[in-house]
Structures are given as C-alpha cells and as structure tokens.
Amino acid sequence: MRVTILDGTRGGRKAEADAREVLISELEGQGWEVTTYPLREMEIGHCVGCFGCWVKTPGECVIVGDAASDLAPAVVQSDVVVYLTPVTFGGYSSELKKALDRLICLLAPDFMVIDGETHHKTRYERYPRLLGVGLLDSADPESERIFQTLIARNAINMHSPVHVAGVLHSEQGTAGMRAEVQQLLNEVGGTQ
Amino acid sequence: MTTSRQVLLLVGSARRPRSTSEALGSYLLERLAEKGFGTETLLLHRALKSGEKREALLEATDRADVLVVAFPLYVDSLPSLVIRALELIADHREGGDQSRPQRLLAIVNCGFPEAQHNDTAIAICRRFAREAGFEWIGGLSLGGGGAISGRPLAEAGGMARNPIQSLELTAAAIAEGGALPEEAVEAMARSIIPSWAYRWMGWFGWRQQARKHGVQRQL
Numbered sequence: 001m002r003v004t005i006l007d008g009t010r011g012g013r014k015a016e017a018d019a020r021e022v023l024i025s026e027l028e029g030q031g032w033e034v035t036t037y038p039l040r041e042m043e044i045g046h047c048v049g050c051f052g053c054w055v056k057t058p059g060e061c062v063i064v065g066d067a068a069s070d071l072a073p074a075v076v077q078s079d080v081v082v083y084l085t086p087v088t089f090g091g092y093s094s095e096l097k098k099a100l101d102r103l104i105c106l107l108a109p110d111f112m113v114i115d116g117e118t119h120h121k122t123r124y125e126r127y128p129r130l131l132g133v134g135l136l137d138s139a140d141p142e143s144e145r146i147f148q149t150l151i152a153r154n155a156i157n158m159h160s161p162v163h164v165a166g167v168l169h170s171e172q173g174t175a176g177m178r179a180e181v182q183q184l185l186n187e188v189g190g191t192q
Numbered sequence: 193m194t195t196s197r198q199v200l201l202l203v204g205s206a207r208r209p210r211s212t213s214e215a216l217g218s219y220l221l222e223r224l225a226e227k228g229f230g231t232e233t234l235l236l237h238r239a240l241k242s243g244e245k246r247e248a249l250l251e252a253t254d255r256a257d258v259l260v261v262a263f264p265l266y267v268d269s270l271p272s273l274v275i276r277a278l279e280l281i282a283d284h285r286e287g288g289d290q291s292r293p294q295r296l297l298a299i300v301n302c303g304f305p306e307a308q309h310n311d312t313a314i315a316i317c318r319r320f321a322r323e324a325g326f327e328w329i330g331g332l333s334l335g336g337g338g339a340i341s342g343r344p345l346a347e348a349g350g351m352a353r354n355p356i357q358s359l360e361l362t363a364a365a366i367a368e369g370g371a372l373p374e375e376a377v378e379a380m381a382r383s384i385i386p387s388w389a390y391r392w393m394g395w396f397g398w399r400q401q402a403r404k405h406g407v408q409r410q411l
C-alpha cells in the first residue's frame with residue numbers, strides 16, 4: 001500500500017510534530033510505503049483559477065517548476081492520501097489548501113451528476129482513499145463537524161472510494177492519539 | 193477616507209482579467225457607497241505579497257466596520273489565499289480589544305450550478321467570525337458562477353437579476369445595521385440557469401477553449 005501524507009501543519013508546535021510522528025510510525029508499522037510532503041517548507045504558488053490544467057495542458061497545471069508539480073502524480077498513484085492539518089475555522093490550513101487547490105488537474109472538466117448534484121468526471125481509472133486527520137487542542141464539536149463534512153464533500157468531488165475523517169486532540173497525549181490513529185487506519189482499510 | 197462607516201471588500205480570486213467574486217463584491221460596495229459608506233477593496237493575491245502589504249491588510253481590517261469576503265469555491269472550501277488571510281487576521285486579533293463591533297459577511301460563488309456546494313465554505317466563514325471576534329451577519333451563495341464569468345453585474349443581463357436583487361437587499365440591511373434577510377440569501381442561491389443547460393454550456397465551452405490550444409482530444 002502506498003500512502004501520501006500532505007502535511008499541512010503550520011510548524012512550531014510540539015503537539016503537531018507528535019501527531020505526525022504517531023501517524024507515520026503507525027502507517028509504517030503496518031508495512032505501508034509512506035511519502036510525506038511537508039507543505040510549509042515547499043514553494044507552492046497559489047492556483048490562479050485559469051483552468052489551463054483542463055483546456056491548455058490537460059492533466060497538468062500550467063504553473064511549471066514549483067514544488068506542486070510532483071504532487072498530482074504522487075497523489076493519484078497512491079492507495080491512500082492523508083490530509084494532515086490543524087483544524088482551521090473547521091476547515092484546512094492554508095498550507096494544506098495551497099496544495100489541494102493545485103490538484104484539480106486530476107479531474108476532467110466535463111460534468112456528471114452524482115446524487116442529483118453536478119460534479120466533475122474522472123480523468124483516471126482509480127483514485128486514492130481519503131483520510132483526513134485534523135488536529136485540535138481539545139474537543140470542539142462544531143469545528144469537528146465542519147471538518148468531517150468537508151472531507152466527505154471532497155471525497156465526492158475526488159471520487160475517493162473510501163473516506164474517513166478524525167480529529168486528534170493534543171490534550172489526549174501521544175498514547176491517546178496513537179489509539180485514535182489506529183482506529184482511523186482500520187476504518188480506511190489499513191488491515192486489508 | 194475615514195468615515196464613521198467603513199466597508200472593506202477582500203477579493204479571494206486571482207482570476208484575470210476579472211472574477212465573479214469581484215463583480216459581486218463591487219456591486220455591493222457601489223450600493224453601500226451610495227448609502228454613504230466609505231469603501232475599500234483589496235485583492236488578496238496582491239495584498240498578501242509582502243510583509244508591508246500584509247500589515248496594510250491588517251490595518252484596513254482594523255479600520256473596517258463591515259468586512260466583506262468574496263471568493264470562489266475551491267475544492268469545497270475557501271481558496272488557500274483566503275484561508276491565509278483569515279489565519280493572519282485571526283492571529284492579529286487574538287487577545288486584542290474587540291469591543292468595537294465589526295460585522296462580517298461572505299459572498300461565495302461556485303462553478304457547479306447548485307449553490308449548496310458552498311455550504312461548507314459558508315460554515316467555515318461563520319466559524320472564523322466567531323473565533324476572530326466579528327459579528328457574523330450572513331453568507332450569500334451563488335451557484336453557476338461561470339454564467340457570470342467576471343462580467344460586471346450591470347452588463348450580465350438576465351443572468352444577474354437574482355444576484356442583483358440579493359445584493360440590493362443586502363446593502364439595505366447593512367445600512368440599517370441588521371443581519372442579512374432570508375430573502376437576500378434565497379435570491380442569491382436561486383439558480384441563474386437550469387443545471388442541464390449549464391452542463392451543456394460547460395461541455396461546449398471547455399471544447400471551444402481546448403480547441404484554441406489544439407488539445408480538444410485530451411480533455
């Protein structure tokens with residue numbers, strides 16, 4: 001199993017570093033091949049909304065030469081993609097989002113209908129499972145609900161065959177986070 | 193210009209030459225200017241470029257009585273630029289004095305014809321308002337933004353009828369000091385084009401653009 005972690009932590013916080021360590025060690029412990037992209041250290045320009053990745057160079061962003069070029073193939077060739085992020089107003093950090101906004105090249109521009117709503121068609125035959133791992137200091141039902149919904153909405157748009165979202169709380173300590181991560185990996189298919 | 197009532201528009205689209213976010217936000221600001229508001233607009237892709245500009249963004253935010261954040265839906269959520277701006281604003285305000293009431297509203301437009309795709313982004317903005325000490329006065333949600341495609345609303349014909357009605361009601365509510373009326377929210381979310389027609393337009397439009405670059409077979 002190949003796993004790509006898009007690490008959207010903002011840096012400078014011990015609890016975030018601990019959570020990342022726990023996540024990586026649990027994944028590797030299951031024998032998975034893990035690649036982590038520390039996004040805050042990567043030069044990634046923001047999407048300019050030109051749709052060139054659909055109508056000019058289909059499947060590839062028109063911004064060439066920045067660190068985002070590697071991300072699209074890495075994500076689509078994975079079995080699981082992990083979005084690791086401090087839960088930011090219920091959603092993703094800007095560090096994670098600067099990468100996600102550059103990944104719409106993985107879809108095709110044409111529309112299709114899923115459960116009565118418009119979405120984009122696939123460009124590839126298969127897409128990775130999606131695991132969202134949010135980080136908070138302590139439990140916060142409202143922002144956790146938004147985070148869960150966002151992962152579920154992304155899974156529809158990204159044609160993810162399975163999606164799971166969970167939030168780790170730094171007040172749980174490392175052992176608590178580890179138990180939570182094990183549970184999430186089971187749900188996303190870690191034992192298969 | 194400093195008046196007792198100042199409105200700041202933050203535009204979260206980097207699209208050139210113009211964006212639907214800016215078209216919607218500008219229309220609202222024009223109506224508010226007519227009602228005596230001082231107005232200021234910042235395009236976030238420029239306003240975040242340097243430390244000095246980011247400082248100016250934070251100062252403009254501090255000055256505003258009403259903050260309007262207008263952006264396109266990106267991946268079911270806010271574009272990275274907008275999240276970055278909100279992170280900076282929230283960090284800047286943390287622990288500060290929030291006794292002066294400042295109001296916040298969001299205008300979100302998405303590419304799919306159904307406005308409900310914007311619901312999560314609106315929930316995130318509302319949550320930001322709470323965390324950063326703004327009074328949340330509501331979110332407007334437009335589906336099928338591609339049908340406006342950055343044209344000034346006054347030039348967009350019948351497509352712009354519902355958004356215009358919504359923004360007129362919104363301007364009146366802001367001037368009166370209230371929250372957005374349900375009618376304004378509903379008018380913005382009312383479809384401006386039937387979904388099937390929009391999907392067909394998309395099919396045709398993507399091919400037309402791809403043909404210009406000789407890649408229509410690779411779509």
Ligand SMILES: Cc1cc2nc3c(=O)[nH]c(=O)nc-3n(C[C@H](O)[C@H](O)[C@H](O)COP(=O)(O)O)c2cc1C
Nearest residue numbers: 049205211212213264265266267268302303304337
């Ligand atoms: C990176 C990217 C991601 C997008 N994601 C979504 C999405 O999740 N749902 C949607 O309905 N439209 C999505 N869109 C479409 C835009 O929201 C739409 O084109 C919008 O009208 C652009 O507004 P603007 O002119 O203000 O930039 C996306 C566009 C881009 C470039």
